[in-house]
Amino acid sequence: MPEPADFLATAEAAAEAAGAVIRPLFRSALLVEAKGDASPVTEADRAAERAIRALIADRHPDHGVIGEEYGDSNPGADWVWVLDPIDGTRAFVTGRPLFGTLIGLLHRGVPVLGLIDQPATGERWTGLAGQPTRFRSAMGGVPRCRPCPRLEEAELSCTSPDMFDAATAPRFAAVKAAARRTTWGGDCYAYGLLALGLVDLVVDATMKPWDWAALVPVIEGAGGRCTDWAGRPLRLDGDGTVLAAGDPALLAEASKLLAG
Known part of the structure; x- marks a missing residue:
């Protein structure tokens, strides 16, 4: 039976293919459209996902794919790739290098391989x-989460306050009030910084599978934890909440506040 490491070369090649599409378009004049959820979409998103899908179809035709731009294909397969060609499209279209390509691989619904690539x-x-x-x-950097067992000492990051509704906003506010400091923005890049020991906690909501599937192996391989707000493993049918803690000791305290 194949192991996750057997597919690492595919993930690396997919990141290279996506980067070759994205880099020439970054900070260029792009036609930006509006999706149903009002997030901007560019040809870079679509072309990068097409390039990744073509590579996966060629190398692993029996695998499934779940992608932000082109939906699902064979999602019931044992091995399913989960793709976000540009996570942080708003950063991309405004010229900020706080976006990334996310390539995740699930085995029977469990994240087993994850890649965050910043092509710029x-x-x-x-x-x-x-x-x-x-x-x-x-630029250097060691992929290892840092010790930070107390929430009052934690650097907290969140993609945007706009992702919270009337039910989740007070719960996030409780964590924000307890943390040392809060930084906004970053999308997947914030999770990469957590894996480098520069951020201690990331709390997001309304996350889709392509937003989190690649993050789990990266964070947990650096010594952290990545769960939903209740501390449960992330699932395809989950509630869209994500809690990443660099020090697993933070998880219980943060989860308690997020439970309301």
Whole structure:
């Protein structure tokens, strides 16, 4: 039976293919459309996902794919790739390098391989279930979450306050009030920073599978935990909440506040 590591070369090649599409378009004049959820979509999103899908179809025709731009194909397969060609499209279209390509692989619904690629800076995080996270960057950095057992000492990050509704906003506010400091924005890049020991906690909501599938192996391979707000494993049919803690000791306190 194949192991997750057997598919690492595919994930790396997919990131290279996506990056070759994305880099020439970054900070260029792009036609930006509006999706139903009002997030911007560019040709870079679509072309990058097409490139990844073509590579997966060629190498692993029996695998499934779940992608943000082109939906599901064979999602009931044992091995399913979960793709977000540009996570943080708002950052991309405004020229900020706080976006990334997310390539995750699920085995029977469980995240076993994850890759976060920042094609503009050349940074790449790679996680495999049961193995230490790897990080590639000309700027250096060690993929290891730092100790931070107390919420009052934690650096908290969140993609946007706009992702919370009347039910979730007070729960997030409780964590924000307890944390040392809060930084907004970053999308998947914030989770990469958590894996480098620069952020201690990331709390998001309304997350889709393509937003979190690649993050789990990266964070857990760096010593952290990535769950829903109740501390449960993330699932395809979950509620869209995500809680990433660099120090697992933070998980119980944060989950208690997020439970309301």
